[in-house]
Amino acid sequence: MKPSKKKKIVLFSGAGISAESGIQTFRDSNGLWEQHKLEDVATPEAWKKDPDLVTRFYNERRKQIMEVMPNSAHEAISKLEESLDVSIITQNIDDLHERAGSTNIIHLHGNIRYSKSSGPDQESQYYPIDGWQLTESDKCPRGYRLRPHVVWFGEDVPAYETAAIEISSADILIVVGTSLQVHPAAGLINFASTNAQKFIVDPNADQLVVPPDFQKINKGASQGIIDLIKILT
Numbered sequence: 001m002k003p004s005k006k007k008k009i010v011l012f013s014g015a016g017i018s019a020e021s022g023i024q025t026f027r028d029s030n031g032l033w034e035q036h037k038l039e040d041v042a043t044p045e046a047w048k049k050d051p052d053l054v055t056r057f058y059n060e061r062r063k064q065i066m067e068v069m070p071n072s073a074h075e076a077i078s079k080l081e082e083s084l085d086v087s088i089i090t091q092n093i094d095d096l097h098e099r100a101g102s103t104n105i106i107h108l109h110g111n112i113r114y115s116k117s118s119g120p121d122q123e124s125q126y127y128p129i130d131g132w133q134l135t136e137s138d139k140c141p142r143g144y145r146l147r148p149h150v151v152w153f154g155e156d157v158p159a160y161e162t163a164a165i166e167i168s169s170a171d172i173l174i175v176v177g178t179s180l181q182v183h184p185a186a187g188l189i190n191f192a193s194t195n196a197q198k199f200i201v202d203p204n205a206d207q208l209v210v211p212p213d214f215q216k217i218n219k220g221a222s223q224g225i226i227d228l229i230k231i232l233t
């Protein structure tokens with residue numbers, strides 16, 4: 001007899017899943033990111049205008065991320081790998097899914113623990129950052145200054161297609177901690193199959209616009225994910 005295929009679960013996460021670890025989201029702080037306007041720190045124009053400010057901003061984010069711990073939501077998702085085929089698509093630039101032990105993760109918007117060249121056409125090479133600080137003198141082999149490995153507003157999302165394929169093959173899709181306001185990432189939920197079971201976990205789920213076949217779970221990430229996993233496994 002053939003062994004039965006494990007169900008495939010895709011988790012699509014946003015800043016809200018890391019809120020209970022102590023990392024601020026965007027929407028909960030009036031569209032500012034740690035008191036900064038997005039256009040001053042998270043656009044290619046900001047880098048052109050003031051690379052030192054942008055570098056300092058992400059150094060602070062990296063330092064904070066390194067000081068916090070994954071929470072029960074990250075941990076419960078990691079444990080799911082024991083019984084299901086789990087794939088994570090995260091909009092987060094933190095590495096809390098990895099540190100909780102999850103292994104199959106697509107970082108749509110990059111990973112702050114890495115850098116990449118700010119020169120032209122070298123975007124696919126990523127360099128791990130030792131510690132929390134990237135400095136002006138950190139350069140790629142071709143001599144261009146290194147910038148954080150994050151996708152800024154107005155830039156392409158290279159992992160989008162791979163993420164869409166993952167979502168389209170999910171038996172179960174769980175969306176957690178995202179306002180679904182950042183595009184094109186938000187549109188990924190539309191690639192889910194009509195047969196997939198779909199859930200959205202968010203304390204404000206009631207106010208979020210999702211297709212009608214999504215079940216809304218109006219809870220914070222930890223409680224919401226733990227309750228949902230009990231139902232699914």
Ligand SMILES: NC(=O)c1ccc[n+]([C@@H]2O[C@H](COP(=O)([O-])OP(=O)(O)OC[C@H]3O[C@@H](n4cnc5c(N)ncnc54)[C@H](O)[C@@H]3O)[C@@H](O)[C@H]2O)c1
Nearest residue numbers: 014015016025026027091092093094177178179204220221
């Ligand atoms: N941790 C991070 O890496 C981080 C933090 C801030 C911003 N960002 C970047 O900013 C963009 C923001 O878009 P977004 O949609 O991910 O976030 P967002 O800030 O737009 O929305 C956050 C969502 O999380 C929900 N939320 C708040 N507390 C929660 C909790 N305890 N449990 C579950 N959900 C909770 C809010 O109701 C909201 O819907 C992302 O693309 C990301 O790259 C990343």
